Amino acid sequence: MAGSPYASALGRLKVQLPEFLGKEFLLSLSQAKDTLDVAKTLESTIYASDINAVAATYHGAQRLEIAINRMFIRRCRRALDAAPFAGRPIVSAYLRRWDIQNIELILSSKAQGRPLTEEETFLVSSREIPAGLFAGAMTLDDFRRLLQEPTLEAVAQQLVRYGYGGVLLPRLDAYQQTKDIFPLLQALDQDYYVRLLDSLKHFQGDEWGIRLFIQSEIDVRNALLLLKGKDSDLPVDRVLERWTEGGLLPKAQVQDLFTARGVPELVQGLATRFPALPEGLPTYQEHQSLTGFEAALTRERAVRELKRMRAYPLSLSILFTYLLHAELERTDLRRIVYGKQYGFTASQLQEQLVVPRL
Numbered sequence: 001m002a003g004s005p006y007a008s009a010l011g012r013l014k015v016q017l018p019e020f021l022g023k024e025f026l027l028s029l030s031q032a033k034d035t036l037d038v039a040k041t042l043e044s045t046i047y048a049s050d051i052n053a054v055a056a057t058y059h060g061a062q063r064l065e066i067a068i069n070r071m072f073i074r075r076c077r078r079a080l081d082a083a084p085f086a087g088r089p090i091v092s093a094y095l096r097r098w099d100i101q102n103i104e105l106i107l108s109s110k111a112q113g114r115p116l117t118e119e120e121t122f123l124v125s126s127r128e129i130p131a132g133l134f135a136g137a138m139t140l141d142d143f144r145r146l147l148q149e150p151t152l153e154a155v156a157q158q159l160v161r162y163g164y165g166g167v168l169l170p171r172l173d174a175y176q177q178t179k180d181i182f183p184l185l186q187a188l189d190q191d192y193y194v195r196l197l198d199s200l201k202h203f204q205g206d207e208w209g210i211r212l213f214i215q216s217e218i219d220v221r222n223a224l225l226l227l228k229g230k231d232s233d234l235p236v237d238r239v240l241e242r243w244t245e246g247g248l249l250p251k252a253q254v255q256d257l258f259t260a261r262g263v264p265e266l267v268q269g270l271a272t273r274f275p276a277l278p279e280g281l282p283t284y285q286e287h288q289s290l291t292g293f294e295a296a297l298t299r300e301r302a303v304r305e306l307k308r309m310r311a312y313p314l315s316l317s318i319l320f321t322y323l324l325h326a327e328l329e330r331t332d333l334r335r336i337v338y339g340k341q342y343g344f345t346a347s348q349l350q351e352q353l354v355v356p357r358l
Contacts, residue, residue, distance in 0.1 A: 004314040005087075006087070006313075006315055006319075008084070009082040009087075009318050010314060012078070012082045013321075013322045014318075016322070017322070017325070019046050020326075020329055021045060021333075021355070023355060023357075023358070024356075026332055026333075026353055027353070028041075029042070029333075030336050031346040032336070032340060035060045035063075035064060035340050035341055036060070037340075038064060038336060038340055039051055042064070046071065047067050050066070050067035050071055051064070051067040053067075054067060060341070061338060064333075064337045065337065068333050068337070069330075071330075072327075072330045075322070075323075075326040076095055076323065076326065078322070079319050079322050079323050080092065082322075083319055089199055090210065090316060091323075093195060093196045094320070096192060096195070097192060100188050100189065100192050102138075102143060103159065104188060106143070106146050106147065107155060107156075107184060108185075110149070110151055138162055142162065145158060153176070156169060156184075157169075164188065168184055168187065168188070171184055182242070193214070193218060193244060193245070193246045197214060197215075197246050206315035206316055209308055209309060209316070210316050210320055212308070213305050213308075213320055213324075214246075215246060215248050216248075216301050216304070216305060218244050218245075218247030219247040219273075220298065220301055222243060222244055222247055223249065223270055223273075223274055223293075224293065224297065225239060225242055225243065225244075226239060226254065226257060226258065226266060226270070227266065227270075227290055227293055229242075229258070230258065230260065230262065230263050231288075231290060236258045239258065256269075257269045263284060263290075264281060264285070267280070267293070274296075274297060274300060275300070276296040277300075279292065280292030280293035280294070291352055292352075295351065298328075298331075299354045299357050299358070302324065302354055302358055305324065306321060306324065306358065328355050328358075329355060332354055335349060335353060339352075
């Protein structure tokens with residue numbers, strides 16, 4: 001064990017764990033009056049320098065979005081830098097998700113005719129501004145070039161050089177006829193998970209836990225897909241068109257599950273696999289919102305996966321434990337920021353937070 005290639009990663013990342021915001025702090029932050037109050041409270045934390053660095057240019061939610069993304073990117077970089085040689089390809093394959101997210105945002109903006117510049121705050125950044133990610137095949141300059149393209153089709157053509165042409169180009173004819181962008185986004189997501197799971201096939205024996213980690217994420221996506229489909233009264237074949245392959249939730253069960261007469265009955269059917277799912281029923285019944293289900297699934301998965309990965313610290317698990325903490329904190333902070341912007345109460349926000357209930 002002393003000779004494990006992950007001993008160094010454990011030492012480097014374990015000392016960073018106390019930097020993550022505590023449960024009580026996030027609960028108190030949810031009681032802030034507005035985004036300005038959120039910023040003032042975060043100035044007492046490690047986010048202070050990032051918040052102050054962009055204060056002259058950005059304000060309100062945008063200012064906080066950029067600061068949160070800066071910290072998140074640094075944490076992703078730490079995990080990748082701490083990975084031993086054998087683990088770097090897997091961590092890099094995992095972090096491609098942010099390239100995919102940025103590509104999907106650009107494609108969506110082009111499809112809707114919305115202007116999108118390199119100042120777009122929802123693009124995750126690797127160079128301290130809101131665009132691009134260091135861990136994938138694409139750089140900030142690459143994203144700048146994509147942003148300058150006039151149409152979705154032109155963006156897709158440019159993406160050939162980054163390995164996404166085989167995914168997008170065969171679907172362009174159908175898009176031009178229907179103007180339905182979803183098959184393009186679905187294809188990118190599916191390609192991402194196929195490549196990620198493939199990166200875990202031949203390793204040194206400790207990849208099984210990370211495979212379960214990825215499969216559990218796919219299962220959460222598919223469970224939410226079923227709930228959205230039932231809530232929208234979609235036929236089962238339309239739902240299955242959007243299914244993400246690679247998880248452990250059997251696709252063959254969907255026909256039976258989807259005979260449920262409504263979302264509450266579907267929740268009961270899914271509860272055997274996702275015991276926390278019924279926690280979202282009160283929010284759904286009161287507001288017809290699926291957000292309670294998403295929060296319940298995310299919390300349940302985080303508790304289970306963190307417990308499993310912490311049991312194997314001298315392995316890939318230490319890297320993904322750190323990355324999961326980083327993602328959960330970013331998600332909770334963004335929930336608070338945009339909740340304040342849209343007038344959510346503290347109690348409404350606290351129902352959606354994940355970290356305080358881990």
